[in-house]
Amino acid sequence: MLKTRQPAPEMSFPLLDGGTWTLSERKPESLSMVVAYRGVHCPMCRNYLQDLNQHMDEFKARGVDVVAVSGDGKERAEMAKKDWELSEVPIAYGLSIDKARELELPISTSRGKTSIGIEEPEKFSEPGLFLVKPDGTLYAAFIQTMPFARPPLDQLLKAIDFIKEKDYPARGEA
Template sequence: MQNDIQTLIPRQPVPELTLPLVGGGEWSLTNEAPDTFSILIFYRGWHCPVCRKQLEEAEALVEKFEQKGAMLTAISVDGEDRAKEMHESAKLDKLKLAYGLTLEQAREWGLFISTSRGLTSVNVEEPIKFAEPGFFLIKPDNTLFYSSVQSAPWGRPALEPFLNTIDFIVDKNYPARGEIVTLD
């Protein structure tokens, strides 16, 4: 079995992403213009109640992150219909919700891929294949500052502490860590 998961390296460019948005239009990482960070929340999909809770938390914090110069976007492999269901069920108004991520794009971002187990605890069918969660802080020059990737719905970083973290990073000019690729 060939392993095609890629690992993103801090301080290195991240893959370009351009995806449609619920509500119309298109989101592109290259076209984002944050003062501090683009924050990307890759979520499993409409079928995931843990994701819904995370997106509701993100929705409540969008304006606070914007005050810190950060722009939040949530992304999934869901198609338009399922993304709209998540948008409505999580009552999202301010959080940008992008959809249509391909499994190949998910792999470029180092995300784990899972197969369907059928109906979830909220009685929604899982897609045949979908990406597991990931959380990324991307600098304005589109290089990776921070990443956290999960192989299951649990263990995601809490969003609110990152508000103070952004202040610390900016105030101390703190560098991205984990940049060493080889040990020679």
Template sequence: MNTHRAIPQSQAPELNIKLLNGDNWSLKDQDPNFFTMVVFYRGLHCPLCKKYLEKLNNLVDDLNTKGVDVIAVSMDPEVRARKSKMDWAIDKVKLGYEMDAETAAKWGLYLSEAISASETPLFSEPGLFLVKPNNEVYYANVSSNPWGRPFLQSFVPLMDFLKNSGYPARGEVTSI
């Protein structure tokens, strides 16, 4: 059982990733006004990921206005990540690639082995996390399949509620 995972109100696992623009991106170096939204996706082979990231791409400006920086990350190699960016309508979301399995496990992501030639041999299943500027996990959602992800459009108005209410992170209890 994976006991190392991203738990609300704890420090986020390290995430150091390559971006398609040639930069290296590190979660601990981010300084968002409110949150960093980290969206883990399965990769180029996933048509549901395509739709999800295209919706996310359409919300990036609104999320940025609310103080949320956005990155999407996969285990895909660079060539597949570039193809995703070119073939999908993704021009605003930062795309990170070549996440290793150890990092995925630290985030509590499910890992799957390929069942078709279009898939990479090993890839992570989806996850979405909100991380505070102090690198503390605020929200965590993981899925074992490409469906059942959070409704992205709900996050834009939610940010005002969270700022105004001071609603705490939930799900912090790790033992009973």
């Protein structure tokens, strides 16, 4: 079970721009933020990541190291980056079902083609957003069972400001 103030599960994913994003190697000033999205088949993910793309400078200014990852393979992740015009968000790929389960992300099965005409994978994880402190402990987890109602990024930025200003502790550890 994920618990705040405890070590976050290790995460390591290949990046489209080369190299590997590995949580234990990250040294953010403030937080690491892992945005797990459903994949290129998801129009809600497109909207969310496009919004994230627009806010990347604000996250960077707050010392937040961001990566977005899905279970898509490299080709589908490249399609998302290109078609969704994600020039600022580091995109990783290859989130396995086992790792998604370890992160407590719900797993869905395919229903065929989506509203945007792209085939769903046989199984894929639902979205989540994880904030991890520089010491590797989980600060917060936002886990969805549906592609809707994700943390609004403008509100998340305000929350990060509050966290930093007040040295606000992680909650939900008991």
